[in-house]
Amino acid sequence: MKRDIYNEDHEAFRDSVRKFLERSVIPNAESYVEKKCFPRELWFAAGEQGLLGLGIPEAYGGSEAEDFRFAAVLGEETSKVSGALNSCWGIHSDTVVPYFVELGTEEQKKRWLPRIASGEILCAIGMTEPGGGSDLAALKTTAVRDGDEWVINGSKTFITNGYSADLILLAVRTSPEKKARGITLFAVEATKEGFSRGRKLDKVGQDESDTAELFFENVRVTDAEIIGELDQGFIHMMQYLPQERLGSAIANVAHAKQILLETVEYTKERKAFGQPIGTFQHNKFLLAELVTQIEAAEAYVDKLVAAHVRGELTAVDAAKGKWWSAQTQSEVLDHCVQLHGGYGFMNEYRVARAWRDARVTKIWAGSNEIMKELIGRSLGL
Ligand SMILES: Cc1cc2nc3c(=O)[nH]c(=O)nc-3n(C[C@H](O)[C@H](O)[C@H](O)COP(=O)(O)OP(=O)(O)OC[C@H]3O[C@@H](n4cnc5c(N)ncnc54)[C@H](O)[C@@H]3O)c2cc1C
Incomplete structure (x- = not known):
């Protein structure tokens, strides 16, 4: 189905991202898995190409893309190559950056954004x-x-980029008696005395992302490190979580679509009983269903992207897109593994890694159950 939210500028940008990934990421994919992280040289290369600062104004060293669709294109293309790359860059650029750009003081922006x-x-x-x-x-x-x-004082866990992060946007309790209205966001530099990290966590998927537990023991910060307003951290998070969830939805669909297209090719080549396995009616119909499912999810997510560009994305619609795309991704990839037979269970096959990588998308950034809770509440339930 022809998509209509991207124009020539977005497609030219997509081309440049693809070339960057072909040149700088794909040839080294295995080494990222071995090291359980993306090396700093790759981050520098992405920074040089302007990929890490799409949401950062030029005045602070960013590439100041005119709308969120450029970030969406980047999310799609990175997801096609590696589920983990998208989550690491996405947390850095699409999740954390908006807090600094929109809530940060002039001093904070100059200090960190470039x-x-x-x-x-x-x-x-x-x-x-x-x-x-x-x-x-x-x-x-x-x-x-x-x-x-x-x-x-305290600790955080499952933190993406946690093992190598230099700056942590940290949610902490500043007013115990006020519950949700007693949380504040601080930007904590990893050089602070009293800050430490656990080992890189051993995950079922997303092998290349460095995920860690973080510890804070009498870490001292000042008002200059508060992002946004004192005690308003929960409200701030609620304000920016829809963009994070939309980013997840974009990635979920692009990731599953790519593997599905590769699976279609596989079923044309792999033979059983003297014929390509894709031509058995069961598999042909299954693939027809999966392609329809993905295109329907993509159309919905495209509508959310367009709404976000207009400044009209609601938290409830973002929740719908996140849980639905994660569920679709999970179902599609499970079938893709099945269509690959035994090879589908081998890590050397992209489909196996993709299936493992995708499992977390129903859990992180607000689990599917929490997304349905939000949607349910909007129904007055
Ligand atoms: C690889 C990875 C990377 C992550 N990266 C980050 C990161 O960068 N930063 C960060 O802060 N967090 C990160 N997370 C954490 C992630 O957001 C949480 O795991 C997620 O929000 C769920 O919290 P939990 O694990 O404590 O599960 P719990 O809150 O203990 O929930 C357990 C189960 O109970 C269900 N549940 C809870 N409440 C309800 C309810 N009201 N109704 C129905 N069911 C409910 C949940 O859906 C879940 O199925 C990451 C997690 C993973 C696995």
Whole structure:
């Protein structure tokens, strides 16, 4: 189905992203898996190409793309190559950057944004704690006032880019009695005394992303490191989570679509009982269903992207796009594994990695259950 949200400029940008990925990422894909991270040289190369600063104004060293569709194109193309690359770059550029650009003071923007755009500063966001992630308002990491400073104690877990991040956008409790209205966001530099990280977590998928637990023991920060307003962190997160969820939805669809197209090719070549396996009616019909499912999901997500560009994306619609695309991705990739037979279970086949990588999309950035909770509430339930 012909898509209608991207124009010539977006497609030219897509071309340049593809060339960058072919040149700088694909040849080294295996080494990223072995190291369980993307090396800093790759971040620098992406920064040089302007890929990390799409949402950052030129005045602060960014490439200041005119609308979110450029970020969407980048998300699609990186997802086709590696599920993990998209999550690492996405957290850095699409999730963390808007907080700095839209809520940061002039001093904060000058201090961090140029180096975020260049890849010199790598960002993470710390919301989830070992005690729970879905119930964000119940987070327990605290920042307690001590003279002119704040003293942070607590820990965060499952943090994408956590092992290598230089700057963590951290959600902490500043007013214990106020629950959701007592949370503040701080930008914590990894050089701070009292900050430490656990090992790279051993995950079922997304092998190349470095995911870690972070510890804060009497870490001292000042008001100059508060992002947004004191005690308004929960409200700020609610404001920016829809864009993060839309980014997930874009990636979920692009990732599954790419593997599905590769699977169609595979079923044309692989033979059983003297004929290509794709030509058995069962498989032909299955592939027809999967292609329809993906295109329907893509059309819905495209509509969300267009709404976001107009400034009209709602939290509830973003939740619909996130859970539905994650569910579709999961179903499509499971069938793709099945169509590959035993090879589908071998890590050397892209379909196997994709299937593993995709499992987390129903969990992170708000699980499918939490997305349905949000949608259910909008129905007055
Ligand atoms: C690879 C990876 C990367 C991640 N990256 C980051 C990151 O960069 N930053 C960050 O802050 N977090 C990150 N996360 C954390 C992620 O967002 C959380 O895992 C997620 O929000 C769920 O929280 P939880 O794991 O504590 O599960 P829990 O909150 O303990 O939930 C467990 C189960 O209960 C269900 N549940 C909870 N509440 C309800 C309810 N009201 N109704 C129905 N079901 C419910 C959940 O849906 C889930 O199925 C990452 C996680 C992973 C696995």
